[in-house]
Amino acid sequence: MDGHSNSNSSAVEDMKVYTGTLVHATEENPMLILEDKVLGVCHGKIEFVAPATEVENLKAKYNFSDANVTALTSSQFLMPGLVDSHIHAPQFPNNGIHLDLPLLEWLQNYTFPTEARFCDLKYARAVYAKAVDRVLRSGTTTASYFGSMHLEATKILSNIVLEKGQRAFVGKVNMMVNCPEDYRELSVDESAKETEDFILYVKSLNSPLVQPIVTPRFAPTCPKEQLERLGQLAAKHDCHIQSHLCESQAEKAWVKDLFAGSKNYADVYHTAGLLTNKTVMAHCVWLDDEEVALVKGSGTGVSHCPNSNMSLRSGMCNVRRLLKAGLKVGLGTDCSGGFSPSILNALRMAVLMSKGLSAMSNAKHLTLEESFRLATLGGAKVLHLEDRIGNFEVKKEFDALLIDVEAKGTPFDIFPEDTTEEKIQKFLYNGDDRNILQVFVAGQKVVDQMA
Template identity: 60%
Template sequence: MKVFVGTIVHSTWEEPMNILQNTALGVHDSEIVFIEAAQRLEDLKTKYSFIDSDITYLTSSQFMMPGMVDTHIHASQFPNNGIKLDLSLLDWLNTYTFPTEAMFSDVKVAQCVYPKVVERLLKNGTTTAAYYATLHLEASKVLAQVVHDRGQRALIGKVNMMVNCPEYYRESSITESVSETEDFIFFIKKLQTPLIKPVITPRFAVACSLDQMKQLGQLAKKHDCHIQTHLCETQAEVTWIQELFPWSKSYTDVYDTAGLLGAKTIMAHCVWIEEQELKRLKECNTGVAHCPNSNISIRSGHCDVRQLICRGIKVGLATDCSGGYSSSMLDSLRRALDVSKSLSIQRQNYQFLTLPEVFRLATLGGAQVVNMEDRIGNFEIGKEFDSLLIDFEVPRSPLDIFDKDTLEDKIHKFLYNGDDRNIVQVYVAGRCVINNKNCT
């Protein structure tokens, strides 16, 4: 049993940021078993049979929050983070991104890069990530093994692509694509961990034939897998889709026809999406990964997240490295606010997103998008304990705290200005996977 006593901050669907002071939170193995007022601590000791040594008392400069969920990240693009952002999407892919991903044909590249990816994300407080690997089967297995060994929660996909992409970086046939994807699914299952799930990953409709997407959709149904891809990222991409699939009603219709829409599907971007497409996403309960840094950095456009929320569509946040230059979900949270406020400048009476709302998108919203809101995302009883211990006053903290600051002020300052230095412990399923202080 682990018991934490102090300030607990999380989201519910009714309240985007719920600050609970003097609260006791109990964890048995991986599961949250109680969250009660600290005044009841003696009664809780008796009821749950724990002792003083099981209790961690948070200081006045600390609080706990749920781990953050990155709903869309290209692990293989990590070497390009912070560089090569001078082109728009399609040129950027061909000039910089495909050559980098092609390097993973050498498993040694994967063995070098992927441990750095997972370690960086954990340090930044990302307890769950929806990863794109590459089309290389063995390198994708390396990513899965690294995630398993470090104890992160993840969806991991071997990328599928075979048309409108370089000869040096494409699958040779639909048979190969489906066969190796199923091989990867079996590899994930052999890891025998509930923390890692395979995700069917057609890169985007530009790079996949309809028959390939249909067969991948059938594979997802066969194994009850998640699905992830890109949708309506740029205007040029949307135009090209209409040329490639002239029979389709829309970009979304292509995926719908292929059988790729559903409650376990994650669509990244959705910047240039039309009304009927939004309606169909809602009908299928498909989630959207909002990638604000990437959408700005490669000039894709501003996604109207308020519109998605108002239509009842599931939305989470994502870094989309390396289109997004930062692997920190705190950066994604801040850029989401920037994009929303930019839209409010352009549109009269536009209701921009608030900090508590994007806090929820980074945690509970992301959990919903990856179809895990019954297991993670906040501190409800029965959920697994994915959590961050935050400290405002660590050495070399980027935060300036003043006597006048309320507790809410301090939490907001962390969300706006904090970084990995303030994240002193990271827990996934009750296990401490990052520890910058004494922890058992």
Template identity: 50%
Template sequence: MQVPKSKRHPWKGTERLHNLQITPPTSPKYRKKKKKDKEKIEVETRKRQREKNSDFQLKKIMFLEEASQQEELAKEWCFKPCEVRELSNHEFFMPGLVDTHIHAPQYSFAGSNVDLPLLDWLTKYTFPTELKFQNIDFAEEVYTRVVRRTLKNGTTTACYFGTIHTDSSLLLAEIADKFGQRAFVGKVCMDMNATVPEYKETTEASIKETERFVSRMLQKNYSRVKPIVTPRFSLSCTDTLLNKLGSIAKIHNLHIQSHISENISEVEAVKSLFYDYKNYTDVYDRNNLLTDKTVMAHGCYLSAEELQVFKERGAAISHCPNSNLSLSSGFLNVLEVLKHEVKIGLGTDVAGGYSSSMLDAIRRAVMVSNILLINKINEKSLTLKEVFRLATLGGSQALGLDKEIGNFEVGKEFDALLINPKASDSPIDLFSGDLVGETSEAVIQKFLYLGDDRNIEEVYVGGKQVVPFSSSV
């Protein structure tokens, strides 16, 4: 975790220009005039470049320098003193949080009904709730609230499951775009459901509606909201549907999301149903659903052989510690995943995970790793720094966005949170020893362990401030 060196953050700048190479005559007077002319040309050129690239400026991190260099930087990048944001010694910016697995419709019962194991939980609570999303008005209420809540919680990028309903899933994408959240949105596909048979599609309808969903999303061409192919999990999909979804993803070069090896009963059921396959991973792999654009939630019971396939395909895992604990599903050994060089990020997995906050996911990921250490499964546990990385850069890598977001490298888009540990009614108490240096690591740790949305004063996606919310949304 890197503490920002500078407390002065110019929001705007222009592309760096090569110095104009002018060889002046020997006359000192002429040389002085020529130098002034050169400086004037450079300043005017930068001003024109700045005006021309105003949209570009707002998206990208243009430079990272010391605050002591502000005067020189102002000349080079043509920003004004009024465009400099100066933070107090307890405030800091951090990269936006990336939620690699969240069920948007389940937000309607988040914080309740986590008293059953996975398959019973799906039957009693989840499928009946998701069935309600054929009602577009109900969908709009829930989806508006989940997007607003996750943004307030600092989730700048979310990978959403919708429901089997195409129109409400399209609405989720529209709402995410309206509020400025970076997102993947998937229309759920399932042509098998013996326990709640009214909540499923025919194979043909699922394929047709997925194609309609993808077509409409591509036509919309949202700048930061993209479609993602979404078979719910193997138990809800026939081979025919899985294979066709793999083809759709390949044709359109789309991302893919699903679940894998979350619960022992689920793993055994997959083994029984798909007896022609080597294992759970093979079901997805042989149907072209395990690619370098795939993110699979959970993975608690993946074998070393399966992790090797993940590595070879470039597929990622979303670690969802809250739901793994809340539904008594299991523990994911993140260190084992990393040892196999498999990409991994964090997910809230609402509503199996009862919290929509990625801060909760960070805390529980640390605790799960500590439990594995206590039980001598691992010789060490994940550090807070390592888990923070999973919630930011790790998540962007899992979703194939690490060239655009995930940290504060020059050239990446500015997805960021402004953190104020001393905000009104803050759950954090700071003491004089915490504030040694520009922004001490202790302050950052206290926010990650104790903070909440009250400390997240501003949220930026692609350089645009999206929290506090604009009056227009």
């Protein structure tokens, strides 16, 4: 882990240096705790990670002073920013309400009517500002957002993400059938044109942080021709893609009826060119073995959304099975199917869901440490960003959280005998935004409770 870049020894004016405890995940280790370390950030990227005893040598090499150094206390640590690989921004008004129906009925009765309101741009601006603020304060440095069907409102979402400094994929939802008359696209041509307009708009923002993502809502709302056109657009503009796959058994049966000529649900997307190594499919609870192989072979990532799966009674995803098959898996909040906008909640519920499955089958469950990796490096891999974010490797961008387990109002207790590992575990199981003192995206401080 310790390393340095090949920087020269000239003065580094914007160097930020942290000494203390780091925790992150690697391919080999789901949770690696590094005590007494020094980490340097320059131009938004990690310049070095070394033993804290190297501070004086590093000062000489990089020409920084004590003024550049933040010394973490024994109650503080740095961890990578959380990655939410599946979240619906226009559903934020419904967070924590209306979870009494299964998926398909829930969409028709609660979700589509709420999303239809985003034709009102003033409403969209107000909701999206609150949503992005909440997600950032919850420690999510990277999010893959579904917007609504509305082009202009989804542009507003992109602008707000950019203004607030979050790293995100933003998608204008596409849907034409099996949805309300007042909330659907009128033709495949209109869908393709507005989607391309949106892609070009986001690219025109010229931000390395905010990218467009092609977003067919899910196969039941998109005819075959529409799916194919969206696949072509994604290929033309080299875009990421997101949708839903095998969320509930009722949905899977419905897709079988709607697309009678397809081998299975995953094949519907595959034949439309929508399964790629830049695709993230949410849920994947009910993948059969053929679908697992198809998802794996295409390089598609899976966003596991345990809160939503339990809240809407969609099913319990066997994440261990997917990981064993070699699939890329990250975590999603799936607000408002999931009632919490915090990936910490998804991390905890992923462990509990896996333990529930384990109790019934005697199979090995996901550990807290493995779920931590899903919430950070796993999400980065799902979003095809593992070369840029996900852990504290030298030259990756500094997306990070400064955690204090004894912050004011902390929802859990620390005792003198608690080890560093135990403090981290307590935060992961019981902590919340009160413990997240600062949030960094590409080296920029975007949340600061210490100011």
